[in-house]
Amino acid sequence: MVTFKDFRNNVKPNWCPGCGDFSVQAAIQRAAANVGIQPHDLAVISGIGCSGRISGYIHSYGFHGIHGRALPIAQGLKMANKDLHVIASGGDGDGFAIGMGHTIHSIRRNIDITYIVMDNQIYGLTKGQTSPRSAEGFKTKSTPGGAIEPSVQPLELALTSGATFVAQGFSSDIKELTAIIEAGINHKGFSFINVFSPCVTYNKVNTYDWFKEHLTKLSAVEGYDSRNREEAMRVVMENKGLVTGIIYQNENAPSYQEQVPGYSPTPLVDQNLKMSEQEFNALIQDFM
Amino acid sequence: MLQQLSWKVGGQQGEGIESTGEIFSMAMNRLGYFLYGYRHFSSRIKGGHTNNKICVRPTQVRTIPDDLDILVAFDQETIDVNYKELTENSIILADAKFSPIAPDDCKAPMYIVPFTEIAAELGTSLMKNMVAIGATAALLNLDKGVFQGVVDEIFGKKGQEVVEKNMQAIQQGFDTMAEHLGDRLGEWEIAPADGKHRMFMIGNDAIAFGALAAGVRFMAAYPITPASEIMEYMIKKLPLFGGAVIQTEDEIAAATMAIGSNYGGVRSFTASAGPGLSLMMEAIGLSGMTEQPLVIVDTQRGGPSTGLPTKQEQSDLMQMIYGTHGEIPKVVIAPSTGEEAFYDTIQAFNIAEELQVPVIILTDLQLSLGKQTVEPFDYSKVEIRRGKLVENEAIPEAEDKSYFKRYELTEDGVSPRVLPGMEHAIHHVTGVEHDETGKPSEASTNRKAQMDKRLGKLKHINFKDPIYVNAPYEEADILFVGFNSTRGVLEELQQTLIESDVKVNHAHIRLIHPFPVEEMRSLVAKAKKVVVVENNATGQLANIIKMNVGGHDKLVSVTKYDGTPFLPLQLAKQVKELLTDGNI
Numbered sequence: 011m012v013t014f015k016d017f018r019n020n021v022k023p024n025w026c027p028g029c030g031d032f033s034v035q036a037a038i039q040r041a042a043a044n045v046g047i048q049p050h051d052l053a054v055i056s057g058i059g060c061s062g063r064i065s066g067y068i069h070s071y072g073f074h075g076i077h078g079r080a081l082p083i084a085q086g087l088k089m090a091n092k093d094l095h096v097i098a099s100g101g102d103g104d105g106f107a108i109g110m111g112h113t114i115h116s117i118r119r120n121i122d123i124t125y126i127v128m129d130n131q132i133y134g135l136t137k138g139q140t141s142p143r144s145a146e147g148f149k150t151k152s153t154p155g156g157a158i159e160p161s162v163q164p165l166e167l168a169l170t171s172g173a174t175f176v177a178q179g180f181s182s183d184i185k186e187l188t189a190i191i192e193a194g195i196n197h198k199g200f201s202f203i204n205v206f207s208p209c210v211t212y213n214k215v216n217t218y219d220w221f222k223e224h225l226t227k228l229s230a231v232e233g234y235d236s237r238n239r240e241e242a243m244r245v246v247m248e249n250k251g252l253v254t255g256i257i258y259q260n261e262n263a264p265s266y267q268e269q270v271p272g273y274s275p276t277p278l279v280d281q282n283l284k285m286s287e288q289e290f291n292a293l294i295q296d297f298m
Numbered sequence: 299m300l301q302q303l304s305w306k307v308g309g310q311q312g313e314g315i316e317s318t319g320e321i322f323s324m325a326m327n328r329l330g331y332f333l334y335g336y337r338h339f340s341s342r343i344k345g346g347h348t349n350n351k352i353c354v355r356p357t358q359v360r361t362i363p364d365d366l367d368i369l370v371a372f373d374q375e376t377i378d379v380n381y382k383e384l385t386e387n388s389i390i391l392a393d394a395k396f397s398p399i400a401p402d403d404c405k406a407p408m409y410i411v412p413f414t415e416i417a418a419e420l421g422t423s424l425m426k427n428m429v430a431i432g433a434t435a436a437l438l439n440l441d442k443g444v445f446q447g448v449v450d451e452i453f454g455k456k457g458q459e460v461v462e463k464n465m466q467a468i469q470q471g472f473d474t475m476a477e478h479l480g481d482r483l484g485e486w487e488i489a490p491a492d493g494k495h496r497m498f499m500i501g502n503d504a505i506a507f508g509a510l511a512a513g514v515r516f517m518a519a520y521p522i523t524p525a526s527e528i529m530e531y532m533i534k535k536l537p538l539f540g541g542a543v544i545q546t547e548d549e550i551a552a553a554t555m556a557i558g559s560n561y562g563g564v565r566s567f568t569a570s571a572g573p574g575l576s577l578m579m580e581a582i583g584l585s586g587m588t589e590q591p592l593v594i595v596d597t598q599r600g601g602p603s604t605g606l607p608t609k610q611e612q613s614d615l616m617q618m619i620y621g622t623h624g625e626i627p628k629v630v631i632a633p634s635t636g637e638e639a640f641y642d643t644i645q646a647f648n649i650a651e652e653l654q655v656p657v658i659i660l661t662d663l664q665l666s667l668g669k670q671t672v673e674p675f676d677y678s679k680v681e682i683r684r685g686k687l688v689e690n691e692a693i694p695e696a697e698d699k700s701y702f703k704r705y706e707l708t709e710d711g712v713s714p715r716v717l718p719g720m721e722h723a724i725h726h727v728t729g730v731e732h733d734e735t736g737k738p739s740e741a742s743t744n745r746k747a748q749m750d751k752r753l754g755k756l757k758h759i760n761f762k763d764p765i766y767v768n769a770p771y772e773e774a775d776i777l778f779v780g781f782n783s784t785r786g787v788l789e790e791l792q793q794t795l796i797e798s799d800v801k802v803n804h805a806h807i808r809l810i811h812p813f814p815v816e817e818m819r820s821l822v823a824k825a826k827k828v829v830v831v832e833n834n835a836t837g838q839l840a841n842i843i844k845m846n847v848g849g850h851d852k853l854v855s856v857t858k859y860d861g862t863p864f865l866p867l868q869l870a871k872q873v874k875e876l877l878t879d880g881n882i
Contacts, residue, residue: 019699021737053718055558066726066737069699071718073561074728074738075554076584082518082551086558086566087718089516089542094562094719115547272537274515279563279717281540283513283682290677293507293535297497297672298328 014039016049019069025060030181030207030218034128035067037184038097041191042070047095055084057100057109060135061128061207064099078109081116081125088123091277092267095195096123102143103133106162110142117171117200121266124194124201127164130209131216138212148215164204165246165257169239175201176242176258178251180225181208182218186254193256199265206254221252228255237261300488301355303438304363307430308349308380309372311339318370318427319350322434323669324448326354327498330491334359334786335669336863341523341607347375352669356491360635360670360786364867367486368437369406370430372413374398381406389486391433391475393426409478416470425467432471439484442468497636497672501665501783502569504636504672505595506531508643509567511680515541516566518555520548520574523607524663525597528569549574553581553594560591561727563687563717565647569595572614573604579622582656586626587729589705589713589752591650593643595659597666598782600861609861610663612782613834615842618658619811625749627653627756630811632660634766634785636672638808639665644680645761652685653755654712660810662833664783664863683760688714693722701725701735707747711754756812764809765817768792769824774803776873777825781807781839783863784831790866791873800877807839813846822849829873835859 017039025031042052052070056062058077065072071094075083084098098116105113105127116125132150133139139152143164147156168176175197179187187205194201206221226249228234234255235241242258267273274281305322309315316337323333334353340346351366353359366383369376371392381404384390388406392398395414400406411433417425428449435442445468453460476483499507506528509517515536519529533543546552552568559566570578575596585592598614600606618630629649633642643659650657693716696702704725706713713734716723726736731748733739766785769777776795778788785806792802805821807814822828828849830840837855844850856872858864 048721050721050724051719066728069724071724072726072736073558073588074726074730075557076580076729079550079554079581079584082546082554083558083561085544086516086518086555086560087562088558089544089555090559090562090564090566091717091719111547112551115551119544267542270537270542272540273542274540276540277719278515278541278559279719281513281515281564283515283565283684284680285511285513285539287677289538290511290675290680293510294497294674297499297503298495298674 012043012046012048014043017042017069019067021067023067024063026211028210029060030130030209031061031064031128033181033184033187034126034205034207035064037179037187037191038126039068040188041195042095044188044192045195051093052095052097053087055080055087055096055098057104059101059104059133061099061101062104078104078107079112080104081109081112084123085116085119085121088121089267089278091279093277097126098123099126099128102127102129102131102141106142106164114167114171117168117173117202119266120172120174120199120263122199124191125203126191127204128207129164129204130207130213132209132213134209134212145215163251165251166243168202169243169246169258173202173258174199174260174263177201177203177256178254179203179205180221180254181205182222183254186227190256197259199263224252226253228253228257300367300486302359302363303354303368303486303488304351304366305354305368305434306349306351306366306380307370308347308376311342311346311348312344313372314424314427315348315350315372318430319352321427321445321448321452322431323352323498325444327496327671328447329444330493330495331355331488332357332359332671333498333669334362334671336362336664337667339608347379349376349380354488356489361790361866362863364865368434370434371398372426377401389437391430409475411471411474411478413471416474417467420463420467420470425464428464428467429471432468433475435468436472436475436479436483437486439487442472497674498669499636499672500527500667500669501636501639501661502527502597502667503531504639505569505643505659505661507675508640509647510535510539511675512565512644512647513682514565514567514647515539516556516559516564517543517568518546518552518559518566519543519568520546520552520570522571522574524599524666525569525571525574525595528595549577550581553578553592554584557581557585557590557592561718567593567595569597571597571599572601575614575617575621582628583622583624583626584729585656586622586628586752588727589654591654592656593646593650593659594656595661598660598662606861610783610863611833611859611861612662613838613859614660615810615834615838618660619842625753627655627753628811629653629655629657629756629759630660631657631761632781632808632810634665634782634806634808636670640675641679642808648681648683649759649761651687652683652712652760653758654685654715655755660782662782668783686712686714688716688723690720693720695722696724701737703734704736705732705734705748707734707751710758711751712758759812761809764814766806766808767804767821769803769805769821771801771803772824773801774825775801775827776803777821777828778802778804779807779828779830779839779843780832781810784833787864787866787869788831791870794866794870810842813842815846818843818847822847822852825852827854828852829854829856829876831856831864831869833858833863
């Protein structure tokens with residue numbers, strides 16, 4: 011029987027005390043254990059930034075890549091070995107600034123991986139510049155007069171990009187977050203999970219207390235139907251994106267891999283690389 | 299009887315010029331002739347002048363000639379742009395439809411043939427290409443029957459009627475031309491070929507085929523000229539082997555996705571051209587730092603920036619050797635023929651796994667898109683070597699959650715490679731400097747040890763025949779040096795010069811990095827002058843040779859960067875000027 015302790019390793023995170031990312035790490039560990047994954051069957055692929063360190067803090071295979079590119083690495087890995095559980099993770103800068111293109115196209119592509127964004131509305135590791143998630147007027151080192159650009163709306167973005175699983179969690183509510191990540195792992199397709207993970211050092215506006223005051227739990231919204239995309243969009247917009255829970259899920263959409271013509275039902279990594287002489291000669295004939 | 303035929307068909311892009319060349323070439327290929335084609339085209343879908351120049355010979359050919367024997371013109375521009383390649387012995391076949399005019403200084407006679415009219419009478423003017431092929435057959439005294447097999451293959455799917463109509467078009471083209479020619483019928487007959495069956499393909503086909511034979515099961519790529527055919531081949535063939543191709547959102551995704559799949563243990567690659575490679579530079583560094591195998595094909599075209607996207611150039615050399623920030627071990631391979639493109643691609647995948655490094659397969663537009671005769675590939679020469687990839691069963695249980703030493707310091711610098719999913723091999727991978735288990739580490743001693751380990755791996759490269767050498771002379775007047783598609787033009791010029799008593803050796807660099815220093819040093823030592831011929835402005839290969847071998851006083855750099863390939867006579871003139879100047 012696997013427990014969350016099996017996903018703990020001997021590395022001490024270098025996050026600031028009180029950082030929201032600790033809870034995301036714990037929730038991933040619990041969710042993986044609850045789903046019954048063996049540590050060696052899990053791969054966590056991360057980007058760059060404080061959050062990017064998470065792949066080194068979970069006892070599983072981990073790949074700490076380059077800024078903004080966790081998603082393509084994760085998708086390549088899943089294509090190579092469909093038996094692995096692949097979680098991509100990174101910060102809001104990683105996913106909504108430098109890696110925004112990959113975010114949208116990964117959502118469209120719907121490869122069966124889970125993407126967790128640790129959204130703190132600030133650049134922490136570079137010591138406090140604005141993020142695409144910073145609210146308009148938010149003052150930082152790079153926006154001393156307040157952020158001018160409107161912030162990216164991750165949930166609306168995902169819903170309009172053809173997402174088959176959209177959820178949002180909050181670091182303070184590990185129980186709900188764990189349940190969301192579990193559902194994301196179990197979802198057959200791309201699961202997009204945005205997590206409000208406060209930066210206690212550089213973001214003095216979007217604090218734990220601020221989120222507690224502003225967030226609405228979808229489980230408390232009477233009759234909310236997460237299978238209805240239009241309703242999901244309406245509720246998200248009405249609440250200015252400040253909701254938690256599973257916002258939308260389409261359980262019937264086929265994943266990318268299910269639709270690729272000829273794609274092997276067994277993991278590609280298990281294939282014999284050498285083709286037969288007969289196959290080889292058939293390829294030669296094409297050019298004769 | 300001709301020992302070589304130089305044939306060109308030209309017209310507006312999008313009106314079937316390419317397929318005219320294709321059908322003619324396929325028929326000649328099946329007769330056992332050697333072919334080498336080069337397409338002139340522009341970066342647009344329809345319109346603009348395009349032409350397809352094909353050299354046909356009973357013996358090996360790897361370059362297009364300067365001159366033309368036959369020019370088939372579907373518009374006036376074709377004549378205006380190309381007539382200077384014609385001689386007194388050449389001929390223009392021009393479609394009557396555009397009322398062709400031969401320029402006053404045109405040396406060749408022009409025959410006006412109603413290609414479009416004949417085709418239209420048979421049912422569709424689209425078949426004007428087939429009429430032109432029939433007319434060509436009359437000049438060459440070819441049996442029309444040689445086209446039957448090709449026409450069956452191409453039009454068979456559309457039904458017997460279409461096949462017959464096309465054959466009729468060829469027949470009528472032949473007959474009409476025969477009437478026009480009178481006793482010149484068959485004047486352009488080529489010396490007979492050996493009738494052997496060989497492949498006819500572009501370099502990109504050879505690379506893609508090589509990748510498939512090397513066991514590639516995944517490709518991630520973004521379309522770009524002149525690389526897209528590699529992706530298109532894989533899209534057609536990978537489903538037969540259970541694999542997949544993802545057309546990504548950009549080249550950064552393509553390279554990093556290929557890294558992810560290689561990390562997962564599947565041979566994977568991407569292919570692009572200069573602009574794409576520029577975007578991939580950070581990913582190449584990640585591959586080098588994390589020791590994940592990665593193969594990238596760079597099909598060079600005219601740079602910088604968007605440059606000349608459909609034209610020949612060899613100006614990515616330095617970027618391929620040095621590109622990415624920081625210092626990583628990287629291998630750059632540069633095949634120069636269809637055969638080498640195939641076998642070197644297999645070598646690339648083996649080396650990428652054996653050394654756990656990024657490997658660049660460098661080609662150029664002429665090699666990638668030039669359609670050429672290639673000897674059938676040899677299955678028995680396809681060898682797959684995966685280096686220190688550890689079997690799952692061979693890994694002992696880890697104690698107390700300690701990481702597997704994925705970056706263990708070893709004698710040759712190559713560490714045992716394990717894959718996600720293996721039971722006792724959990725470890726961390728990061729582009730941050732790391733220790734033997736992959737944990738981030740900034741300690742100076744560790745930093746130096748890991749740098750030395752990574753960079754030292756290149757010493758252990760196992761690459762067969764790093765230089766193609768044809769060096770008949772112990773003491774040569776000239777050593778020609780080139781890489782990629784200049785192989786053919788240098789081979790021809792070497793023969794021409796030898797016939798006029800100049801002692802010429804030829805070396806074509808196949809492994810660009812790590813540079814084969816010792817092999818090159820001895821070749822340079824045997825020559826009075828080293829003439830480095832390359833399609834770029836700054837003499838990049840010449841500089842690489844200076845850096846690695848020296849010989850500055852002997853080195854002569856011959857460059858061309860106008861977007862066109864070197865031609866044998868043109869290059870001969872350049873080299874002879876060097877000779878008469880007393881330089882050699």
